[in-house]
Amino acid sequence: MYRKIMVPVDLAHLKVIEPALQTVADLAKHYGAEVCYVGITANTPGSVARTPEEFARKLEAFAKERAEVHGQPVSTHTIVSPDPIADLDDDLIKAIDEVGADLVVMPTHPPKHVDVIMPSHGGKVATHTKASVFLVRPGAGD
Secondary structure, eight states, rough: OEEEEEOOOOOOOOTHHHHHHHHHHHHHHTTTTTEEEEEEEEEESSSSSHHHHHHHHHHHHHHHHHHHHHHSSSEEEEEESSSSHHHHHHHHHHHHHHOOOOOEEEEEEOOOGGGGSSOOOHHHHHHHHEEEEEOOOOOTTT
């Protein structure tokens, strides 16, 4: 059913997104799907890497580690953005087509009242792409 699963990752907060990563691993094994780990970085030094090239190397190393967990093929896609926070939704939507994903698994937060004013990233991605979107909340599966 799914051939390529895209998962946005924040290398600075891997513990928080672990439920989504485990969901991706399970789905990848079940469907025999490739997993594409997508990371967005600024073109200036940040907490994870000093350069976009260093960020891409770290994302690739992360993907290789995760491949050992689920045993499926992996790929990475690094997005360099002048403003990763402001451009996040649009960059993710564009990446879905660029990597050819038919499923996106995204970590998300519990619903809040502020979501009426500022919708969740997953909600926007789901309404602007043909790919299926699976949102995983922190603590899912506990």
